[in-house]
Amino acid sequence: MSVPSLEDYGISPITGFLPEDQPQVLLPEVYAPWLFIAGNLSTLIKTNQLRAKVDSMPVIDAGKLHSVAEQRRAYSILAFLAHAYVWSPPATNDRLPQQIAEPLLELSSKLGVPPLATYAGLVLWNYKLKDLSLDMSPEEAFKLSNISALTTYTGEIGETWFYCVSVFLEKSGGPSLSNGMNIIKSAHANDSKGMIASLNLLAKDIVNMTDIMMSLYENLDANFFYNTLRPFLAGWKGMEKNGLPDGVYYGDEQTARKYAGGSNGQSSLIQALDIILNVQHHATGTRIPPSPMASTNASNSSSSASSETSGTSGTSGTPGTPGSGRGNAFLMDMRNYMPKEHREFLEMLEEFSITRKYVVEHAEDSELTLAYDNCIKQLRDFRSKHIQVVMRYISLQSRKQNSGVGLAMSKGDVGTGGTELMPFLKQTRDEVTDTACGDWARSIVSSSK
Template structure:
């Protein structure tokens, strides 16, 4: 007997808002018992500016969580505490390694209740951290959204979070839509599945348009140097000053080092939902389909294969959302249904169109990452080289930790950025049904067989190799070339 199709309501998921809360998040905790938390959160920007955040938190009383009652209150407490946490860690010239009990103890209790790790996650900075300006207007309208909490108080930081909020709101209706498609596929309703896929393709197209609005009000320099450092976790952050991670001191037991990834869009349950219902499978970064098949054939009853970064990020989602994805994963049937009905041109086209839209969205995301992180890291590297290798940066964080190789750049979640993003994009096209669509989505259009030359020609030691008209030139701290962006 097939397992039932999950009901979103059983996981706290709204048919309209999706993974956003059914009601707008609380702007403050109602019980005055938590006034000190709210006071610090409200003054986070001046406390960070004056470098006084750590002294204030060290004097903060250790408050019990017994006065938190509703889910909305627990979520608000989490938002407040993780913003204070990251301000405490990254709000000085060097990151703070030890977290005091007055922050550790309530944070652990809140995180246990919400089933999230003690670090700023996508849920904390996006899903539970917004308010509609006009409650009667939709949350997928960026002109109707504001942030509850930021580190910098800047429009850029608010916009960075709110673009994701709008995407979540716009994608929310796709959840019941695709559950309907799964149920229809079980009973062979080809027309219903086709119509659902057509609607999903349109939603994905609209989500991509929202993603591209990031450029409207979020400046790349401000993001890289002012916002991104506060979002960093403690995993793979040796270059940023946390070689061992963080010591969460509960005042009772000797603290041990813990490492967590920071907030990442890979923690969006919505994006992973799209992958699951469309049958997109992601492998560990650097592992090809051939590698995976070879390993599976040789492993047989041996140890299970390791999961990739995307699957690992489910551990950073709220518990109910994580379980929802697991349950949907166990019943997903759209890809095999379309494959079994590949003679239906409308169905096949609708499915491949969804993959195309999802791949395009990932393409646009890579472009954003390139502009906001890769290019900015090169600017920072040139600035550090101009200042001299013997001079230490005044502040150590994710913005000043600049590796020589852009392939080694880490996201706030701790993963190698570009290899991960490009592989995730390429994997999106692999399930395509039509042979031409599969080739186009998996590998791109056929290329003329000329030898390829690097556009940038950048070497691991930072110097630039001239490779003809498609190469680069340097002048002082600038670089460019006829074919070089």
């Protein structure tokens, strides 16, 4: 059974989960009211005119959007409008007007994503390259300094930077996903040398991703992020204390809907790396380290609390353990906010990834083990750095006296996705450590900061 390719799922070896073609900027003339409000969103919010402007807008049929690129752009705009309508000061609003609700529900159904601001709408489908000179190479064009956001809530450079760093990190996912697929293909082909080469490349990719993530510090102020931007990113699930006891009503619907807000947990990239390396995650508070010498073809479903068990030897055609989050309800819930083809890609990886199984069964190959453990170390370092980012932008800010709406009203480390952050993040980091092969390697990984 051959391993599918990235292209089978609309994923690019160049740009990863980002579309290879830049997101659509303009829409047909009939959608000019949406574009006008999106282009003036920050001003309308600051002057308390946003809701009145939306209420005076006609209900526009989304059926005149014919291409997927147009649909994604319109979905992104309407999602921004929805969050602005709900969370704009001075008070939270629990009902979206038909002008937003009707086309947003239609587009979300077509695109296979929930009807609010998801990571896809905020990041993957919400950027442009500022300079596309003919003499620029693709790598020159796709520099962080050349990326901008199409829509923002605040119009501030910090918000644009927040989205653009994520876009640039996703762009780095192209090579990392290609190398990850080569790792899996090498394992199925019993090609240790090819696997070592791809593991070494993947380790470098993860180091690059960590460096990109830490560039957030350059242009994103923590107080601005926590008190000004972050409230707009919140969804309407778990927000009972923040003005949405029932969730949000869409148009004339009589039952409120509850959805988590936009979250980096909705990025498919990190979950894909977990699966490629067979990192297993469990329910927060339930950490189950795998046996160092066991191969990885045990189920990791949320209903199973068993650790790895020995599987059949050999490498041809036997699926490996599902990695990533099948034992963690939050991680699995975040998949529901990913584009449909990205969810399907992760499910395919779970079926085919036998990376750790292969490494364990070839324990005599020290070069292979070191190459694998180096990837584990770099992935753990990435998660450790992410914890530092969360500490700076959320945990420390939450301990200060804050005012505002939504998440800025509440104390505690609650993510825009609605989960308690620190216990979750620390356990997912430590579960990466657990995946290293052998006690010595685990001790090295555990000691890395």
